[in-house]
Amino acid sequence: MGGFERYLTLWVAVCIVVGTALGHIFPALFARLGGMEVARVNLPVAVLIWLMIIPMLLKVDFGAMRQVGQHWRGIGVTLFINWAVKPFSMALLGWFFLRHVFAAWLPAGQIDSYMAGLILLAAAPCTAMVFVWSNLCRGDANFTLSQVALNDAIMVLAFAPLVALLLGLSSITVPWATLVLSVTLYILIPIGLAAGLRHWLLACGGPERLQGVLHRLGPISLSALLLMLVLLFGFQGRQIIEQPLVIAILAVPILLQVYFNAGLAYLLNRRLGVAHCVAGPSALIGASNFFELAVAAAVSLFGVHSGAALATVVGVLIEVPVMLTVVAIVNRSRRWYDAGVVPRP
Numbered sequence: 001m002g003g004f005e006r007y008l009t010l011w012v013a014v015c016i017v018v019g020t021a022l023g024h025i026f027p028a029l030f031a032r033l034g035g036m037e038v039a040r041v042n043l044p045v046a047v048l049i050w051l052m053i054i055p056m057l058l059k060v061d062f063g064a065m066r067q068v069g070q071h072w073r074g075i076g077v078t079l080f081i082n083w084a085v086k087p088f089s090m091a092l093l094g095w096f097f098l099r100h101v102f103a104a105w106l107p108a109g110q111i112d113s114y115m116a117g118l119i120l121l122a123a124a125p126c127t128a129m130v131f132v133w134s135n136l137c138r139g140d141a142n143f144t145l146s147q148v149a150l151n152d153a154i155m156v157l158a159f160a161p162l163v164a165l166l167l168g169l170s171s172i173t174v175p176w177a178t179l180v181l182s183v184t185l186y187i188l189i190p191i192g193l194a195a196g197l198r199h200w201l202l203a204c205g206g207p208e209r210l211q212g213v214l215h216r217l218g219p220i221s222l223s224a225l226l227l228m229l230v231l232l233f234g235f236q237g238r239q240i241i242e243q244p245l246v247i248a249i250l251a252v253p254i255l256l257q258v259y260f261n262a263g264l265a266y267l268l269n270r271r272l273g274v275a276h277c278v279a280g281p282s283a284l285i286g287a288s289n290f291f292e293l294a295v296a297a298a299v300s301l302f303g304v305h306s307g308a309a310l311a312t313v314v315g316v317l318i319e320v321p322v323m324l325t326v327v328a329i330v331n332r333s334r335r336w337y338d339a340g341v342v343p344r345p
Helices: 008-025 027-034 045-057 060-099 109-123 130-136 139-168 177-233 235-241 246-269 276-287 291-302 307-332 334-339
Strands: none
Touching: 008 027, 008 177, 008 235, 027 177, 027 235, 045 177, 045 291, 060 109, 060 139, 060 246, 060 276, 109 139, 109 235, 109 246, 109 307, 130 139, 130 276, 130 307, 139 177, 139 276, 177 235, 177 291, 177 307, 235 246, 246 276, 246 307, 276 307, 276 334, 291 307, 307 334
């Protein structure tokens, strides 16, 4: 990683502070930005998310799904965590903490919205930041690539029905038209554009040209991420300053589900005899979230000032530092992990 990427946590923290302060000082400006919508899609957020995720999706070779069989145990564990455990565990944790343990400290009219934000956050497996986490734990690059490609393909079909199911189970009305529009805007179109552009670059100039474009687009993608953080925390600036207890309460189920899912994936991989270079990224992919999609969907479905948007923003707030602690645990436990692994054919 370059120097800028190496200090990403610092830049994220700076943008969070700056955005929160600006939102508190200039609420009218951010209200106007929040009102720039077409069909409930916030245009500034949509543009920044496209600028952020399309360059990152260019790294994904969907042909890598042919390699799935090489690491079928690790991929099986991650898919199980991503689609059968994480969304449902988040819904359960949200129900337990928001509707029962901390219900008296939360505004009653916002609890459903907070629940929706947590569900949106957990229903989308991480795409963009996975490559960073895998690199930090010296993960197998082919496994990471094939897992991301497979997850993205599944997400196209599974995200909307899964979110609708969990929102329904939580007694939250599902605005199907807006949900389908969010999937189209933030999954289908970016994946289609990135896959088409990748194919064209490879056809015209080969891998060297693709790498050159990725190198030039990298700063754009990271800059869009940081600007989006300023914008999102600006939208929620007043709430964050005036309701720190709400932020802390929302962080509880998010933190628990990250460590629970990472630990479960890590232990299942060890039990199945998976190499550490696969188990590490498997645990990290299983624990992290596609927060860009979650934020965009929450804004589209419930609005920029909603409790759902705030819950997804809290996910952004803790994603980087928490995932770095998971990386540290994975790296420091390697000797213990390898001692208990019995390689299997």
